[in-house]
Amino acid sequence: MDIAPDTPRATPAAAPPGDLAIWFFILAELLAFGVFFAAYAFGRAHNVALFNEMQQTLDREAGALNTVLLITASWCVARAVEAVGRSRPATGARWLLAGIACGGGFLVVKGFEYADKFSAGINLSTNTFYMFYLSLTFFHFMHVILGLVILVALWVKTRQGAYGPADMNGIESGAAYWHMVDLVWIVLFPLVYVMR
Amino acid sequence: MNTRHLNTVWVVLMLATLGTLGIGEFGARFGLAGPLAMAALLVICFVKGRLVVLDFMGLRGVKFFWRGLLLGWLLLVSALIAIAYWIALK
Numbered sequence: 012m013d014i015a016p017d018t019p020r021a022t023p024a025a026a027p028p029g030d031l032a033i034w035f036f037i038l039a040e041l042l043a044f045g046v047f048f049a050a051y052a053f054g055r056a057h058n059v060a061l062f063n064e065m066q067q068t069l070d071r072e073a074g075a076l077n078t079v080l081l082i083t084a085s086w087c088v089a090r091a092v093e094a095v096g097r098s099r100p101a102t103g104a105r106w107l108l109a110g111i112a113c114g115g116g117f118l119v120v121k122g123f124e125y126a127d128k129f130s131a132g133i134n135l136s137t138n139t140f141y142m143f144y145l146s147l148t149f150f151h152f153m154h155v156i157l158g159l160v161i162l163v164a165l166w167v168k169t170r171q172g173a174y175g176p177a178d179m180n181g182i183e184s185g186a187a188y189w190h191m192v193d194l195v196w197i198v199l200f201p202l203v204y205v206m207r
Numbered sequence: 208m209n210t211r212h213l214n215t216v217w218v219v220l221m222l223a224t225l226g227t228l229g230i231g232e233f234g235a236r237f238g239l240a241g242p243l244a245m246a247a248l249l250v251i252c253f254v255k256g257r258l259v260v261l262d263f264m265g266l267r268g269v270k271f272f273w274r275g276l277l278l279g280w281l282l283l284v285s286a287l288i289a290i291a292y293w294i295a296l297k
Binding site: 083 | 209210213214216217220221224227228230231232244245248249251252255256259260262263264265266268269270271273276277280281283284285287288290291292294295
């Protein structure tokens, strides 16, 4: 695409959206999950047969459904931020509520998965695969819960009109955290449920 | 970020998720198994992660340093997974 000579070029923003502190927190979280993912991958390299066999006992469709729910929640949150940025807090609050519903759906689906495994007598000491599966997914599960607490707080404040084009810091920071939870699951799902 | 672009990103992410599930469910029937399936899954994972970082997190218009940190994490994790998979093949 040609750019007219007198068209001003947008200069990149120096800092990401939201509070800088949340981004350092996000980077720390990503580092922790990265170590976890590497530990799983190299743990699998030493127990390929066991990991491939145990992976077949997972509910892949439930994992895919949860991917759909988390990505859709992320989309809802991005739409909420966009709406608030256009001075439409009521619309933003509705998008946040939709995001909360999708995130809640993730917890319900994962809850059924855990109930299924626990009722089959599976626990952390069943084998190396399930030690990784349970600890890795539960670590992520806890982040979804924290993310939902943040989204509920954002929803309440957005309904009160606390955010607008001139004050996006809070909603952008909370949204960034939620997207991190989504990003981590985007790696976790293929790694644990599909790759063999 | 306009709404139309966000909607398009969501559709692409949904299709990519179907692709991931499809490889897991039917890949072997169509010769997409082993290292080839692994490579396809990692590529899909990177494409999805990149869209989340750039468009949902809003880093597309931000200085490369920040995009580089998050996309670098994605690349590093993908590389480590690929290396571990390669070790498992030996």
